[in-house]
Amino acid sequence: MHGALDDTICAIATPPGEGGIGVVRISGLRALDFASHVVRLRSGKALQHLRTHMMALADVCSQSMAEHLPLVQEPPAHSFLDEALVVVMKRPHSFTGEDVVEVQCHGGPMILDQLCRTLMSAGVRLAEPGEFTKRAFLNGRLDLAQAEAVLDTIRAKTARSLTIAQSQRRGELSHDVDKVRSALVVALAHIEAALDFSEEDITFVRQDELMRVLEETGIKLQRLVHSGREGRVWREGAAVAILGRPNVGKSSLMNALLRSDRAIVTPVPGTTRDMLEEVVSIDGIPVRFFDTAGIRPTDDPVEAEGIRRSQLAWEEADLALILLDGSQPLLESDQILLAREEAARALLVVNKCDLPRELLQEELTRSCPVNAGILDISAKTQIGLDDLRKTIRSRLMPSGLESQDGVLVTNLRHAAAFERALQGVEQATQSIEAGSAGELVAVDLRIAADALGEITGAITTDEILERIFAQFCIGK
Ligand SMILES: Nc1nc2c(ncn2[C@@H]2O[C@H](COP(=O)(O)OP(=O)(O)OP(=O)(O)O)[C@@H](O)[C@H]2O)c(=O)[nH]1
Numbered sequence: 149m150h151g152a153l154d155d156t157i158c159a160i161a162t163p164p165g166e167g168g169i170g171v172v173r174i175s176g177l178r179a180l181d182f183a184s185h186v187v188r189l190r191s192g193k194a195l196q197h198l199r200t201h202m203m204a205l206a207d208v209c210s211q212s213m214a215e216h217l218p219l220v221q222e223p224p225a226h227s228f229l230d231e232a233l234v235v236v237m238k239r240p241h242s243f244t245g246e247d248v249v250e251v252q253c254h255g256g257p258m259i260l261d262q263l264c265r266t267l268m269s270a271g272v273r274l275a276e277p278g279e280f281t282k283r284a285f286l287n288g289r290l291d292l293a294q295a296e297a298v299l300d301t302i303r304a305k306t307a308r309s310l311t312i313a314q315s316q317r318r319g320e321l322s323h324d325v326d327k328v329r330s331a332l333v334v335a336l337a338h339i340e341a342a343l344d345f346s347e348e349d350i351t352f353v354r355q356d357e358l359m360r361v362l363e364e365t366g367i368k369l370q371r372l373v374h375s376g377r378e379g380r381v382w383r384e385g386a387a388v389a390i391l392g393r394p395n396v397g398k399s400s401l402m403n404a405l406l407r408s409d410r411a412i413v414t415p416v417p418g419t420t421r422d423m424l425e426e427v428v429s430i431d432g433i434p435v436r437f438f439d440t441a442g443i444r445p446t447d448d449p450v451e452a453e454g455i456r457r458s459q460l461a462w463e464e465a466d467l468a469l470i471l472l473d474g475s476q477p478l479l480e481s482d483q484i485l486l487a488r489e490e491a492a493r494a495l496l497v498v499n500k501c502d503l504p505r506e507l508l509q510e511e512l513t514r515s516c517p518v519n520a521g522i523l524d525i526s527a528k529t530q531i532g533l534d535d536l537r538k539t540i541r542s543r544l545m546p547s548g549l550e551s552q553d554g555v556l557v558t559n560l561r562h563a564a565a566f567e568r569a570l571q572g573v574e575q576a577t578q579s580i581e582a583g584s585a586g587e588l589v590a591v592d593l594r595i596a597a598d599a600l601g602e603i604t605g606a607i608t609t610d611e612i613l614e615r616i617f618a619q620f621c622i623g624k
């Protein structure tokens with residue numbers, strides 16, 4: 149549970165470990181007061197008198213200084229912790245909307261830890277994960293979708309994911325949601341007014357006008373729902389498993405995609421035993437590639453465990469690449485893989501096309517699952533890798549929606565809410581067409597408007613908030 153808003157919180161805002169600089173962040177009603185316990189400005193000024201958003205040099209102490217200690221007096225030598233730059237951001241012009249003090253010390257875990265401990269002994273509470281961002285939301289600095297985008301911004305793995313996260317953090321998604329929601333709320337108000345005054349002969353909204361509004365919102369929601377089906381990939385990335393019998397060149401392909409010698413490659417079949425996982429940007433999509441152990445019958449328990457993991461990776465992957473060796477005829481171990489049900493959704497990749505071809509086309513077509521795409525590559529000479537990247541991308545993003553204008557839905561919670569909103573609008577449209585009572589139409593429109601309200605947090609519950617902010621790191 150997050151504490152009340154009237155207490156003051158602190159946390160180390162920089163990642164754990166050693167660094168050039170480490171930042172401790174303090175936020176709350178008494179942030180300046182508490183910070184004065186540990187921070188002594190070199191200028192001799194009181195922290196309260198420091199101009200907002202201006203840096204100042206200070207000494208930081210590991211012992212809470214008594215409040216009556218004159219400002220000009222040096223802190224006792226034994227309690228000197230570090231030299232720091234301090235910035236005060238006065239409410240409401242701070243990230244949280246509260247008074248915030250950030251102390252930039254040297255990035256040593258000992259310094260940062262002791263600084264936080266001293267603040268805590270003075271009465272500051274250690275922040276919970278995401279609590280700074282949660283306060284920004286509760287104080288109206290960000291809506292919920294923007295707050296979630298703060299996390300996406302931090303976690304973005306490719307430039308494109310970052311651009312999308314930043315546009316959501318700036319509020320572009322929220323803006324669209326608010327527009328659609330207010331159209332629905334206005335329609336709802338008219339319907340409800342008509343219900344209240346049903347005795348009197350007043351028309352509050354013409355049916356064709358109502359249908360027009362519902363049609364327009366339906367189209368907008370449909371686009372958002374569609375983008376949400378693929379949007380998860382921008383935010384979380386997609387998993388692509390490289391599968392095949394031993395020695396076909398899986399590890400070589402992994403290395404070629406990574407442009408580094410990450411995986412061990414040898415001419416010995418059964419080289420890879422453990423699964424390797426690395427993220428590569430495929431035209432802006434963060435793709436996690438899995439290099440797996442070659443699948444074949446084996447008595448070796450280590451290899452067997454590797455093969456078991458390969459199969460798990462296949463089941464969990466968004467896309468599987470089945471690699472074949474073009475310089476050899478199709479073997480039984482290849483055929484076993486191709487015959488699997490999941491192979492129908494895989495992409496067949498024939499490797500080693502720099503060598504003379506021994507894999508017969510008719511043999512391949514015979515064993516190949518229907519509709520499977522086939523690509524020729526050479527992991528060694530990089531032939532066909534660009535085509536492979538393009539094909540992977542279009543398999544992961546078949547709609548091409550991301551190349552169009554307009555915001556993208558990348559968060560599963562938002563996607564689910566848009567689906568509910570769309571269902572509500574469709575249901576309401578059907579009710580009107582069927583000539584159902586206004587009450588029924590109103591119920592469906594209310595469901596749709598509330599679902600949209602959950603995205604921006606206009607409507608929310610503690611449970612939703614807790615679930616969202618628990619995903620954040622401490623200090624954010
Ligand atoms: N000529 C040629 N040789 C390749 C190519 N790709 C891989 N090889 C060779 O094939 C052998 C096996 O490559 P790996 O990448 O280790 O194959 P693997 O599928 O990971 O093998 P396991 O880990 O044993 O399952 C090595 O000797 C590679 O140099 C290619 O495109 N052309």
Ligand SMILES: [Mg+2]
Pocket residue numbers: 398399400411412413419420439440442
């Ligand atoms: Mg390998």
